[in-house]
Amino acid sequence: MTSIIETKNLGISFGNHKAVDQVNFAIDEHQFTSIIGPNGAGKTTLFNLLSGQLKATNGDIFFCGKNITKCSTVERTRLGMGRSFQLTNVFPNLTTLENVRLAVQAQKKIYFQMLKSVFSYKDHSEIAKTILKTTLLVNKDDVLAKNLSHGDKRKLELAMLLALDTKLLLLDEPTAGMSVEDVPAIYEVIERIKEEKTKTILLIEHKMDMIMNLSDRIMVLFNGKLLADGAPKEIIANETVQSAYLGGLYDEYTA
Amino acid sequence: MELFFSLLINGLATGMLIFLLAVGLTLIFGLMSVLNFAHGGLFAWGAYGGVWIYSLTESYMIGVAGAIITGVILGFITEKLIIKPVYGDHVQQILITLGYMLVLGELIKVVFGPNQIAVSPPELLRGSIEIGELLIIKYRAFIIITGIFIFLIVNYILKNTKIGLIVRAGVIDKEMIQALGVNINKVFLYVFMTGAALAALSGMLLAPYAGVIHADMGMEYAILAFVVVVIGGMGNVTGSLLAAALVGISGAFMAYYVPELSLATNMLLMVIVLVFRPKGLFTIRG
Amino acid sequence: SNGEKGSSEGTIKIGVLASMTGPLESYGKQTVNGFELGLDYATDGSNEVAGKKIEFIVEDTETKPEVAVKKATKLLEDDEVDFLVGSSSSGDTLAVVPLAEEYEKIMVVEPAVADSITGSEYNPYIFRTARNSSQDAVAGAAAIAKKGVKIATFAPDNSFGRDGISAFKEAAEKLGANILHEEYADPAGTDFTSNIQKIIEQQPDYLFIVWAGANSPWNQLADMKVEEKGIKISTGAPDIPALQTMKPLVGMEGFSVYYHDLPKNEVNDWLVTEHKKRFNNEVPDLFTPGGMSAAIAIVEALKKTDGDTNSEQLIESMEGMSFETPKGTMTFREEDHQALQTLYAIKLESKEGVDYPVPTLIRELSPEETAPPIRNK
Amino acid sequence: MSTLLKLQQVETYIEEFHILQGISFEARKGEVTVLLGRNGAGKTTTLRTIMGLNKASKGQIFFGNEEIQTLQPYEIANKGMGYVPEDQGIFGELTVEENIKVAMKKDDSQSLERLEWILQIFPDLKKFWQKQSGLLSGGQKQMLSIARAYVKNCELLLIDEPSKGLAPIVVEKVMESIQEMKDKTTIILVEQNFMMASRIGDYFYIVDEGRTVYDGKMQELIGNKELREKHLGIA
Amino acid sequence: MRVSYENKLGSIIFLMVSCLLIVFPLVYEDRNLLIIFTQIFIFAIFAMSYDILLGFTGIISFGHAMFFGIGAYSMSIFMKRFEPEMLYVFLALIVGVFLSAIVSYVVGLLTLRLKTHYYAMLTLALANLFYVGAEKWRSLTEGADGFTFRIPDFLRERVNFYLITLVLMVLVYFALKLFIQSPFGKVLVAIKENEQRTESLGFNILYYKIIASIIAGILASIAGALYAISLRFVNTSVFSIDITLDALLMTIIGGVGTIIGAVIGSGVIEFSHYWLTSLVKLHWIFERWIIFFGILYILTVMFFPKGIVGALTALKRKARHEKKHDQSDKMTG
């Protein structure tokens, strides 16, 4: 089986601070991998490297066997890597629907059409609306994104990623701030995508129950280094992970 | 060698003058991120107010004080009426301050008449000193000293108080700074008034230098001040000082050695700086 | 419906374009005041010529060519004026000049100076009572240029400055002077010391300056002790507010277009008295006599045609016409319709009770002496 | 125990939208009062209204004995209220140090003490003391926001979802710190992490569609599965 | 859906007004008004081109006069150097468009490096360099004095020219309306809102910014060419900051990001200018009409902070909301 994404000695430094340091991994297609680690461990930075928001100081990234280290964000997205952002990052003065429709438009590769109204692309709106429903954003089509509550913004963030419909999904704390009531539904959405076995998912989360239930594999980042990489059971047993990341709280989740 | 020093000193004096024009703008535009196109209007009013009092009292110092008072009063009115409603919205700032600039400029003509008014330096600062071959115009030396003095004061205040910090924080997130217990509206008002007072002061200092004041002087010099603030890096007083010196000195040397390009000097300088250092020569740390 | 208005009703309409706002506001107002006085003078207060009433409408060009065109078109089409007069800026005037031709109306140019108005952009409907740049230059040259005199020049780096200097150069060289160096500075600059430095290095006998605008070099010339270094400064005397900035130049020899003390004739006496009477004791300034001359020229022409406003006739009667103005006799030269006129070689002197240096007469420069080259062919 | 903050039928409009339609609750001294409710219920708006960042159009807010709904945010803050907003509200272009300094009164030894204490809880902040705060990781920003509110000595602290984005071990520390402060500082907490809310909360209110619809002791909620299912959709 | 409906309404009104304007010169002979309208149409095109940058791509430029000036000088120089014939008018237009496309391409490239004020100041400087260039290249431009030129007789006829500018404005309006409603236009708005996010959706923002910049530049150059024809005169003032400020003010007063706002703004400014200056005859205070002009700007910001169109939409939205409110009240009540 070929790996869909692979890194070789990947690293980035900010000044003399190595935020990501010599990270090597390869992820198989349709695998569900979670990344955990303390705050500031370099998880988001790793995502930024994979999706092209940041340029690696050293090392290489391969996507479907192709070296994409030098590719731009745009190229990577077009190759089939999509991501959501930890800190909500949407188009604040566009409506929820317009936000998602832009993602649909990108997915349909309608880039430079300037002589046709968007309203003639009926299917785009339909797809966007379906996705909004999936992500529990019903009745919010016409709300400007900046006026959404925090939790709803998180949902919109996810909706835009789903609309992009990429092979690889990089999810950065998708449920942070989502209400207890809605988390299960979002969890289900993610689980369903996993079950479909058409996409590869990389997930950053601090919610251990979610991670334990979904993951085929867990990678642990510590001070930019890949500290552990393995099946959920192994990882959770790891002492360093226990003491430096979970503290006493893990029991609560399993209880 | 004399030539070199002479060009240098004259360029530096022009630079200091530009710095004086720009320092108020550095506070208002650089720190508060307000695109105040009426800045020129403020300093034209400072010049007129100051010169008027100067001619009444025949005391240059009282004239300077008068200019500062004009600036403070005008700054107060301007902030309350014109600037306060548009913090954070550049597009609206452009419209309202341009409108206000028209009002200020025309009001000068109503109050002081449309003609230019001649101004000469006080007795003490007239003429020049000769040191060997080198000729130093007294008023220019005065400008250089004043410029450095003002720079030191403003810099001291920004470095040793939290004002600069609070203003920058307030621009980033006005609500949050209030939630931390800061009456940001008042701080903005005071900073604006200070900026206006500095603008007015610089107008007054410019008057004897140029020898004349006129109602349209505002727009003419304001652009130069904007140029310096941008080249120096927004909100960076030291940057503005250095940028102003750079503009002044390169102007002097260009006029001497490459006169064909002297018309374009400032703008060329700005293009070069912006293309190679997109955030200004001296970007603010942090 | 508009067609019937106008001259046939026995009213002659004149549209005056002037900068009533903007940087040339004071020039505009001088022109308008002068024009009003001129009509009074020429019609003996009746405002009538050959039985027809004269009306004039002032429009503000704001010193913007596009506004000037709009206003001129309004005057020509809505008000159906028979004459245009104006304007305070050469740019505005140049933009309007073709309209005069298109509508076949006489335009009396006052006080715009650009040579091209009666030169390359000339059309037969244009008459200019103002002196042009070349006349200035010839006068400037006449005041200082002699065989063997070394002259450096200083001017703003724009059309006004460059045209002025090239005309001066031509005139001065004709008189045998030697132009050592031409220096041009940023018209909006504040620091001219570099330029002055360069001039000093050339060691000329004279420095001839063409300057307009408030940011003048006078102070810096004094501060840099140009005159102490044996270089005499010469320039044109501007209007009174600008003279106030020229205190450092007392003693300077140059030329003047007009200062109310200079011309000695009845028209000027009348102008000075009347002006003082009407405008709380102020004296007429630089372009007031110009406005007056324009009015006199129009009335005189109408007298000749007996009130007929047909342009062909007017042109015919105006070409070569001489008329009395505050500056003495002016004559519209047949070839290019430029009014030849007296200019004045002067010296700036300080005078008791006057808070600016006063231009005092050295000698009158006759219209023939200052006649500029003909350049409209 | 005495009531420190009391809201009576508070209503708030944002632009033309009627967001809060009747919020009533009290926070007692020395307790942690938790606001629960689903996304968009109006919890954040409630905190913002208390802080004066949104203006209540109806109803009263008492802080101690004083009505504060007409005051300016800075006046409210200076009465002894602190706020950790949901989007952290850090000044991204300033350094960590500057963010903290902005909040501190000058030469306040008490604040310095508190700063010491908070930096022990979040050693990361110390490590990145001179770093531009906008470059911090998500969790670090959250820590900074909490720390900044802590250094001020306030009587009442409004905290909007502090645990989001924090590693479990840090969440635990935040919880401990809140416990530690409790006797001096009263806390109103909005929290989606039910584990955390239940561990440190004393009393809770449930907000739905801009109204407070249920309240009770935390213990009650923990013990009552039915209640949880009804109001929070969790078991 | 609603959005498209509202847009249609605006466009229908616009079209109706335009039709009225077409018959206007036939029924009412007032050359003065004709000229004012022509000027409005030309500046409407210019302001609309500016709105593409300011309203849709979020770019503040202080140098838009650059393209206006290029258009104006291309036309003027062609008319002066060659014969005043329609052939050369078209040639001049093409040359102007071509030149400003090149310049706007280069300037557009810089948007990638520079943000907000910095970009604004850079464009200010570049436009100023063009200004100086025009001043210096006197053999071609005759500097600040400028020069007059002849134009084809067909265009000299004011009614013809009025109709041409009107039709051009209407065409530009609808083309831009389509443009901003297109997928391309939507990406532009996305860029204005959040560049980085737009990129991560797979849109190459550089292309979009450059294309927007070029379109704006080309339209501005056409406006400049028309302006030169209307004056039959050109001088360096076409490169001045005042020209840019005009576009800026018109766009803001009308309502940023609305296209129609640019047209309305152009009309408002030209007419209030005309009206205020004509008041001078009434009272001496209006000699200082510029004060009132300035106050107009100030009042606009205070009472219509989103411009005239913005104020109208807000009113409408409020009305709709209240209606909805009433209904829901009824339902519950």
Ligand SMILES: Nc1ncnc2c1ncn2[C@@H]1O[C@H](COP(=O)(O)OP(=O)(O)OP(=O)(O)O)[C@@H](O)[C@H]1O
């Ligand atoms: N652009 C940047 N410049 C400088 N330092 C950075 C930058 N981006 C991240 N860092 C630093 O790199 C480290 C890793 O940050 P990162 O955002 O990847 O953490 P994280 O693992 O996602 O943490 P969290 O769980 O809190 O989100 C942090 O210490 C952060 O301050």
Ligand SMILES: Nc1ncnc2c1ncn2[C@@H]1O[C@H](COP(=O)(O)OP(=O)(O)OP(=O)(O)O)[C@@H](O)[C@H]1O
């Ligand atoms: N500026 C605004 N304009 C219109 N509606 C707004 C605005 N701000 C908030 N809202 C709406 O007000 C409602 C309440 O928002 P609030 O942020 O208080 O919710 P919350 O309970 O904090 O939700 P969350 O748990 O997601 O943070 C939401 O439906 C939101 O869409």
Ligand SMILES: CC(C)C[C@H](N)C(=O)O
């Ligand atoms: C002397 C003045 C009338 C000069 C004016 N600036 C012009 O261009 O004509």
Ligand SMILES: [Mg+2]
């Ligand atoms: Mg992260």
Ligand SMILES: [Mg+2]
């Ligand atoms: Mg919230």
